[in-house]
Amino acid sequence: MRGVALTFDGLAIRGASRAGDQSWYRVDPPGLALDVGRGAEPLVGTPWIFLSHGHLDHALGIPWVLSQRRLQGLAAATVFCPRPIVADLERFISVAGRLDDADLDAEVVGLEPGESRELGKDLRLEAFALHHTVPSMGCHLIRTQRGLKDELAGATTEEVAALKRAGAEVVSERESIWLTYCGDTGPKVFSSEPRLFGAKILLIECTFIDHSTRRHGARFGHLHLNDFVEHAAHFANDAIVLTHLSRRYRQHEFEHEVASRLPALEGKFHFIGDGET
Numbered sequence: 465m466r467g468v469a470l471t472f473d474g475l476a477i478r479g480a481s482r483a484g485d486q487s488w489y490r491v492d493p494p495g496l497a498l499d500v501g502r503g504a505e506p507l508v509g510t511p512w513i514f515l516s517h518g519h520l521d522h523a524l525g526i527p528w529v530l531s532q533r534r535l536q537g538l539a540a541a542t543v544f545c546p547r548p549i550v551a552d553l554e555r556f557i558s559v560a561g562r563l564d565d566a567d568l569d570a571e572v573v574g575l576e577p578g579e580s581r582e583l584g585k586d587l588r589l590e591a592f593a594l595h596h597t598v599p600s601m602g603c604h605l606i607r608t609q610r611g612l613k614d615e616l617a618g619a620t621t622e623e624v625a626a627l628k629r630a631g632a633e634v635v636s637e638r639e640s641i642w643l644t645y646c647g648d649t650g651p652k653v654f655s656s657e658p659r660l661f662g663a664k665i666l667l668i669e670c671t672f673i674d675h676s677t678r679r680h681g682a683r684f685g686h687l688h689l690n691d692f693v694e695h696a697a698h699f700a701n702d703a704i705v706l707t708h709l710s711r712r713y714r715q716h717e718f719e720h721e722v723a724s725r726l727p728a729l730e731g732k733f734h735f736i737g738d739g740e741t
Contacts, residue, residue, distance in 0.1 A: 467506060468736045472665050472703045475642060478506050481707035482738040483671050486521050491643060494583045498645045503528030508536065512583055515545040516647025517600035527560030530568040540569040544581065546599040547574030575601060592657045594649035596685035605643040643667060650682055651691040666701045669708035673721045693725055707736045
């Protein structure tokens, strides 16, 4: 399955998602897998894998991805996951390797909320807590951008060069959240991690949409469309990518409900479904 492809501000996202079936995404740059579903070919070339939690619709495919990397002669991947599931994940990979008669080489790195890791030049991944039925984490992909200091706007090349020769700092660094990913989570995430409202791109689940399932979100650790309605004034994102729709709904129903109930955010919403359409 190739999945749905979207591009925003130089960041490409490919993926597929349906609640209880599978959820996986590939983000370029830097070549990062966000969950792996049941295993998908576009994830094989990613050197970094972030598992938000251990539910099988998000994590079952990890041995397959690692096996494919081995077959293609690729280096060991780094798998980030919530620290409480490290031992079980390592056992899962080890047992799958014995069944495959292969060494499924990977470095499993457990993270706690607030910890971060560098992902190549000028990008780092920072974990934060989610609110689900098992240990779960989301992540921010944070980009560092460099440019002339604001006070040098309008300065000529010669003036900037002279300042550099005199030992003055002429370049400033700015960090911003390029992408925020929320795997499976209940609505408490909006208060526990308010930085998600300012991410340039927000990749976030929305499992339930109809009024009869309003209480399901808090009960099962998922988001309902009404949670977005209640927080509509706070979304400053350039793009909001909704995923993980329950199998009780069709994609066109989802898109219609979002458009009719969140008109103030029209144009910001995009959707990643099961990848078949």
